[in-house]
Amino acid sequence: xxxxxxxxxxxxxxxxxxxxxxxxxxxxxxxxxxxxxxxxxxxxxxxxxxxxxxxxxxxxxxxxxxxxxxxxxxxxxxxxxxxxxxxxxxxxxxxxxxxxxxxxxxxxxxxxxxxxxxxxxxxxxxxxxxxxxxxxxxxxxxxxxxxxxxxxxxxxxxxxxxxxxxxxxxxxxxxxxxxxxxxxxxxxxxxxxxxxxxxxxxxxxxxxxxxxxxxxxxxxxxxxxxxxxxxxxxxxxxxxxxxxxxxxxxxxxxxx
Amino acid sequence: xxxxxxxxxxxxxxxxxxxxxxxxxxxxxxxxxxxxxxxxxxxxxxxxxxxxxxxxxxxxxxxxxxxxxxxxxxxxxxxxxxxxxxxxxxxxxxxxxxxxxxxxxxxxxxxxxxxxxxxxxxxxxxxxxxxxxxxxxxxxxxxxxxxxxxxxxxxxxxxxxxxxxxxxxxxxxxxxxxxxxxxxxxxxxxxxxxxxxxxxxxxxxxxxxxxxxxxxxxxxxx
Ligand code: HEM
Ligand code: SF4
Ligand code: FES
Numbered sequence: 001x002x003x004x005x006x007x008x009x010x011x012x013x014x015x016x017x018x019x020x021x022x023x024x025x026x027x028x029x030x031x032x033x034x035x036x037x038x039x040x041x042x043x044x045x046x047x048x049x050x051x052x053x054x055x056x057x058x059x060x061x062x063x064x065x066x067x068x069x070x071x072x073x074x075x076x077x078x079x080x081x082x083x084x085x086x087x088x089x090x091x092x093x094x095x096x097x098x099x100x101x102x103x104x105x106x107x108x109x110x111x112x113x114x115x116x117x118x119x120x121x122x123x124x125x126x127x128x129x130x131x132x133x134x135x136x137x138x139x140x141x142x143x144x145x146x147x148x149x150x151x152x153x154x155x156x157x158x159x160x161x162x163x164x165x166x167x168x169x170x171x172x173x174x175x176x177x178x179x180x181x182x183x184x185x186x187x188x189x190x191x192x193x194x195x196x197x198x199x200x201x202x203x204x205x206x207x208x209x210x211x212x213x214x215x216x217x218x219x220x221x222x223x224x225x226x227x228x229x230x231x232x233x234x235x236x237x238x239x240x241x242x243x244x245x246x247x248x249x250x251x252x253x254x255x256x
Numbered sequence: 257x258x259x260x261x262x263x264x265x266x267x268x269x270x271x272x273x274x275x276x277x278x279x280x281x282x283x284x285x286x287x288x289x290x291x292x293x294x295x296x297x298x299x300x301x302x303x304x305x306x307x308x309x310x311x312x313x314x315x316x317x318x319x320x321x322x323x324x325x326x327x328x329x330x331x332x333x334x335x336x337x338x339x340x341x342x343x344x345x346x347x348x349x350x351x352x353x354x355x356x357x358x359x360x361x362x363x364x365x366x367x368x369x370x371x372x373x374x375x376x377x378x379x380x381x382x383x384x385x386x387x388x389x390x391x392x393x394x395x396x397x398x399x400x401x402x403x404x405x406x407x408x409x410x411x412x413x414x415x416x417x418x419x420x421x422x423x424x425x426x427x428x429x430x431x432x433x434x435x436x437x438x439x440x441x442x443x444x445x446x447x448x449x450x451x452x453x454x455x456x457x458x459x460x461x462x463x464x465x466x467x468x469x470x471x472x473x474x475x476x477x478x
Binding site (some may be wrong): 075103107174208216235237255 | 258261262263266267268270271272307320337340341344346347348349350351352353354356357358359362363365425432433436437438439440441442443474
């Protein structure tokens with residue numbers, strides 16, 4: 001580690017509690033270009049703690065881009081300037097010596113702020129509880145090819161299922177809309193045979209819940225697809241709209 | 257029918273209304289443009305086309321009411337979506353990164369739409385009201401002269417050009433957006449729809465803009 005460090009000015013959102021006013025605090029740091037963004041925050045926190053100051057609250061878990069826990073808005077972009085990575089996969093070599101970096105929490109009515117950079121994303125869990133599951137018993141592992149799924153369909157379902165539920169789509173959307181997330185979840189089931197039984201009830205229930213929770217509608221700006229760490233395609237949103245229209249025409253639900 | 261009204265008032269339902277009315281307006285613009293381009297052929301053709309439409313007035317009135325309703329629904333839902341979508345993010349970002357992940361046309365639909373609305377009101381006042389209710393224009397079938405006199409004003413002509421260019425911006429996003437909303441995004445034909453939308457919006461803006469430019473500059477305002 002004899003590499004030259006880069007000097008950065010960080011403006012990080014600090015807010016003690018949901019109700020109290022927040023503001024940006026400035027931190028100057030010389031950091032290794034090999035450090036990840038979260039490791040840099042760890043360094044700052046170590047320093048703060050050594051001086052008995054309150055560390056910056058932020059979330060992370062796997063730190064390898066698979067769990068969806070991390071998520072910061074870096075210079076106005078969820079998960080930072082690079083495409084198809086989560087915040088934990090962003091490295092400081094992507095910044096230049098002397099850069100100023102603004103770090104803000106995800107902002108949406110449906111994601112109330114908890115502390116500093118942590119927001120409560122459980123609204124996404126509420127949507128999953130409304131219909132993002134299969135309740136028919138699929139039994140034990142079936143024989144290979146007992147249920148035939150064409151390879152391209154299986155791949156499309158897998159692509160949709162690669163959503164890690166991070167909420168960056170909501171954070172990037174000018175309307176704080178959860179359409180990309182919900183459409184990925186609707187699609188992964190709608191494409192596969194096991195998802196057919198509850199197909200129409202599912203999309204109706206999930207869209208209803210999404211609307212109730214205060215997410216915005218989709219304006220097709222496609223910011224979500226650009227910022228999604230998994231590159232979930234807005235074609236899923238088109239599919240969800242189709243599913244929704246079909247559900248409205250075909251399902252028996254007069255109550256929803 | 258409670259289910260239907262609930263469906264149309266859901267986030268997807270509201271967008272469906274936007275897209276359906278938007279496509280109707282796109283089709284209307286095609287017809288309106290073809291009609292207007294007859295101006296280039298001179299007074300005889302243009303006056304006889306408008307006179308012909310005057311001959312089927314009851315039908316035209318019905319179409320006008322339908323068109324007005326389409327506009328009203330499009331504007332109502334557009335403003336409602338804009339307002340509700342704003343409320344979905346009560347605290348804004350300090351650094352706005354939207355220019356890095358989306359194009360400006362998609363983010364300014366409410367503003368381009370609002371300018372088109374202001375234009376629409378003025379446009380109805382200057383041309384539609386004159387065509388229908390000005391005795392010399394209407395009874396004498398001197399529609400062409402009315403167009404000439406309207407575009408004699410450089411201010412009005414300039415406003416017209418700016419407004420149709422902004423309409424082009426609205427359509428540049430709106431065309432493909434409507435297909436996405438309908439769920440017609442498929443890798444086989446969506447790239448074609450996107451290109452068609454760009455061609456349609458560019459041609460529409462240029463063709464509409466050519467009319468005031470022609471009357472103001474080449475026709476010498478005479
Ligand atoms: C001839 C005139 C117009 C045409 C052809 C037109 C066409 C369209 C189309 C095709 C869309 C896309 C729908 C979708 O995303 O699914 C759209 C969206 C929109 N239009 Fe218009 N429009 C016109 C006038 C207006 C006016 C007068 C307003 C006034 C406010 C307006 C406001 C909007 C808004 C706000 C949206 C975006 C809604 C959203 O995605 O959240 N439009 N328009
Ligand atoms: S769709 Fe993408 S951005 Fe949205 S929650 Fe899933 S992984 Fe995150
Ligand atoms: S910490 Fe798990 S995706 Fe970043």
